[in-house]
Amino acid sequence: MVDQNERAIHHEAPDVEDGSARRPPVPVEPVAVGRAAERVAVAREAFLHFEMPDPSLVRAPILASWTRSRQFSVPSDHLELPYESDAEPDTPLLRAARPVIEDIADQFATEPVSVILCDDEGVVIDRRTGDSALRRHLDRIWLAPGFSYAEQYVGTNGIGTALEGRAPAQVFGHEHYVEHLEDMACAGVPIHHPVNGKLLGVLDLTCWRSEASAMMAATAATIARRIEETLLEQSGRRELTLMHDYLSACRRGRGAVFAVSDDLLMMNDRARELIDPSDQVPLLAEATDAIRSGRRRQLLVDLPSGATARVQCRPSWAEGGLSGGILQVQLVSRAPLHGRPTTPSITTALPAAVGSGALWTKCAQAVDRHFRMNEWLVLEGETGTGRTTLARATHQLHSPAGHVRVLDAAHCGPRWIAEVSDELHTGGGTLVLQHLDALSPQHALALADALEPYRESTDPERQWVVATRSRSSEPDSPELTELLGCFPRSIEVPPLRHHIEDVAELVPYLLARLTRGADLHCSPEAMRVLMRNRWPGNVDQLYQVLRKVVARRRTGTIRPEDLPPETRAITRRVLTPLEAIECDAIVDALLDTDGNKAEAARRLGMSRATIYRKIRGYGISMPDGSEV
Template structure:
C-alpha cells in the first residue's frame, strides 16, 4: 500500500536521506555479514536485531497467524481506557496511533484517527489480538520496550522486518505501582517522516498516567500488604519478607542474611506459613540451613494469601548420625548429578531420612531418577555396605523370598522399585514381609526405600513407610540439564572427547522433557550413535529434542504450568472451569496459557472455553 505524501505534522524530525541510506546499508550488512560499522546503529537497536536473529524472525514479511484472546476488563485495560481516550482525542487530527498491549506484546486496544494509517496497521497485523513481541516481529517499539524494560524509539529501517520500514514508533513499559509487575506497553506509531523526537517523552508521560490510574484502582489487598510490610520493617531489625502470589518484597537484612540460592525455597515455605493455621513453619534450605518462618496474613482468600513474614535462620544439627561416615554440608551425591534448588532439596531430604534410618517412599514421574537418588545416598554415606535393588516387575515366589532374606540378614540398603505395579496379592505379600521389621529399633536393620510413580502409591504399603519424598520432574529443575549433559555424554562415549555447543545446550534446556532424565539419556544416546567426538550442534540432535517451549521456565513457572495443564485436562479443555478450579480469573489463565505455550484439547461440544 502506497503511503500518502503527508506534510510532517507530529513534530518534524525527519532524518536526512544520507542517514537513512547509511542505516539501510548497516541493516543489510548485519543481515548478510553479521557485522555493522561502529556508530551507524544505536546500541539498543543493534541488541534488538541480534535477539531478532536468534528468534529466527523473517525479515521480508509480516505474517502473524495466531490471534490471542483479550480480556476487555483487566486491571490494565480499565486503568488505561480513560487515559487513552483522552490522548486519542488530542491526536484525532494527526497521523498517529495510540496502542496498548499486555506484558506479552498482545495488542489490547488501538486508537487511530487517520484512516490510511489505520489500514496500513491492519495490513502489518499491528491490530488487537496479535502479539508484537520481538520473538514474532523483531525490532519494534512494543517488543523492544518489553525486552529492554524501558522506553524505546524505533525509526524506519531500524525495524527488523522490512515491511515496517514506513513506520516509526515509540514504546514505554507500564509497571504496576504497588507490585512492581510489568503490566504492558503503551506505544505511539506513525509514518516515518512524521516522527518527532517528542514521541519518546510523550509516551513515557502517558505510561506514568496509566500507572497513576492503576494506583488509584489498586485493591485493598496490595495496599494492605504494602502497609503491613512497611510497618514491620520500621518496627523490627530482623529479616522481613512481604509475599503474595504476585509479589515478593524483602528488606536489606533479609537480602544480607538469605543466600540467593535459598530464596525460592524460602518464598515457597513462606506461602505455606501464610496458609497454615499456626502461621509458623520450618523450611529446609538448599544451603543446609533451616529457616523458622513466622507469618502474619494481610489478606486471605480462596486460592491464596498475602502477608508479612519474619525469618530466622538456624544452622543444621552438626551432630552426625551413628551411620554417617562422611560429612556432607551440602549434599553432592556422586551419581545424582545436579545442583538445582528442587533437586538438591530432594537429595538432602533423602539423606536426612537415611541418617535417621527412616524408611522412605520416593514418589515421582517415570524417569526422574528415584532409584538414582537412593543409590547415590547409600554410596555417599555407606559405600562399603550392602546394597540390593529389587524390581516389583519381577514379582514371584523367589522375589518375595529375596525380600525376606534382605530384611532378616540386616544392614545395608534395600531398594524396592515400581511398588505401585504389584498385583493385589503381591502388595499383601510385601506388606507381610515388611511389617515385622518396620518398627524395629535394631540400629543394623536395613534402610528400605520404595519407589512409586507420582500419585500411584498403594495405601496399604505407604502406611509402612513413615516418610515420602517427591522427586521433581526434570522440567522443574531444568537448569540441571547443563550438568547432566556433559555427565551423560562422558558415560555414553566412555571418556571420548565429545562436548555440547552452547546453541545445542540451549535447545536441550528449552525442552519440556516429559520423559525426564531417562528421555534426555536416550536422546543423547541417539546423538552419540551419529557423532562420537567433536562438538554437538543443534543439527545433530534428533527431532524429539527440538520440541521446545518458547523459553526456559523457572521451577516455579514449571510447577504452575503443570497445574494449569492438569486443570485443563480435568475439565476437557474448558478454560473457565480450569480457572475456577485453580482459583484464578479467566483472564489470568488465558494469559498464562498463552505465555507458557500450552496446547490442550478443546472443550466438549456445547462447553464454554
C-alpha cells in the same frame, strides 16, 4: 515528543481528558508525509551500509537504537522473533493493567489503533485492537501475545527501545530498523512498580503510519500512569494484609519472624538476634521460593554459618492473589535422629546420580540430610528430572546392601496398596512411591490410611519413605492434600535446563551405560549443541537422544552431524510425535541446503513464511550454533 523533522508529519495533538484520548487526528497532506519519510529512509539505508547519516535527518534516540540493533546483529530485512508459549497467566502487572486496558480499548474500539501490554522482556501479554485490518497486519508481523518485541530481536521499535532506554520511545515509519515495519507508528512508555521502582513492562500504542499523532506518547504515558496508580493501590492492600499477618505471628510467639514480599521485608528483634546477616540471604531466597508455591510448607535450610534453620512458611493472601508470606524460623541441631549413624553431608556426586552443578548438589545434600534424620519426604519436579534416581542413590550411599523397593502409583490397584502395607510392616530400608499425583481420590485416601500408623513412629528401624510427584498448575484434590500431609518435607528437584552445566558429566556417564564401556566420546562441538538445548524432557530426553546416537555409532567420536535433528530444536516443551517428525524434516532440509530457508521450504512444499514460523516455533538452530 517528536523533533522538528517529525513535527511536519503530524497535526497538532488532540486533547487528553480523564486519562483517555479522543479520535486520532487526520494526517496532513501526503506530500509532507512522503518527504519526511523519504529523508528518514535515505538515512536508514546509509546507516545499513555503514555510513554515518546526517544527524539532522535522524533523531538522536533513533540513531542510538539503530546502533544497538546492529550490535545485536538484528537482521534488517526480515523478522525473527522468539515465542514464549508458557508465560505466566496472572501477574501483578496484568491484574493491574487489565481493567485500565479494557476501558481504553472500549474508547478505541472504532479506531485503527492497538493498545499493547508487554512484560519486562518485551513479550506481548495483552493486545486490544478494534480495527480488523490492523489486527491482521499485526498478526503478520507477529506483534501478538507470546512474541517478544525486545530490541535485541526486532531492533528499533516502540516497545523494545522503551525497554532498552528505560524511557518513553516513539518510532515512526522508516525509523524502525526492520524494513517490514515501515508502515507502522508506535509509542511505548515503561511501567515501573510504584513502590520499588522495578521495571515491569511497557504500555505501547501502535497504529498505521498514516494515522500517527504527535500525542501518541502523551496518551500512552497517561495510560501507563493509570496502571501504576492501580499497582500502588493493589500494593497497599497487599502490604496491609501482610502487616496484619506479621503482627499476628509476632504476638503468638517469641521466635524469629520474617515477613517477605516482592516489595517488602520485615523482621522482629528476635530474628535480628538469631539469624546472622550472612545467613539471611540464602534463608530468605529459599523460603521465598517456597511461599510462591502458595502452600504452607516447612523447610530445613543449611546456612553459610554452619547452622541449620527450620522454617515454617505460610503464604499471606489478599484480594487479587498472593501478597507475600510469613516465615517463622528456629535454629536446629545438625545431630541425626533415631539412632542413624553420623555421616558427613555429601559434597560430591551420588553414585548413579551424576552432576556437580550448584543446584543439583544443593538438592542432593538436602535429600541426604533428610535420609540421615529419617524424615519422610516428597520429591517434586518435572518428569525425567531424576527424582527416583536421587532417592535410590541416597539410599545406596549410606546402605549399599540395604533393601530398597520402588512402587509406581500409576499401576495402583487393591494389590498395590497391600504391597505398600507389607513393605511398611516389614520395616527397614527405603520405599519409593512414584507418581503420587496419578492416584485416584479413593486410592489416595487408602494410601494415606496405610501410611498413617507408621509416619510418626520413633522406631530407629522405621522405613525411609520417599514419594515423587510432578509439578502442576492445577490445585491438589482434598484427598491428595491429605495424603501429602503424611510427608512433612518436600524438595524441588531442578529441571536439567536449570543445571545445564551437568550435561557435560551426564553425557559420558550415559554413553558408558549405553555402550557398556565401549570407547565412544562426544566432541566439544557436539557437546556445545547438547548444552544449548533446553531439554524439556530433562535427563530422560537426553538419554533417549544418546540412544539414537549409539544405535548408529558404537565407537569413536560423536560429531554434530551424528546428533539426531531434534537436538537443533531449542523448545520449551516436549514435542508430540507429529511435531517431532515435522521438526526433524525441517532440520534435515536445512542441513541439506546449507541453511537456505527458501530452498528448504521449496523442498518441503511449504511457503517461506511457514518455514520461518516453524523455525521460530521449534527454536531450530544449525549445528555450528548459529541461528538458521
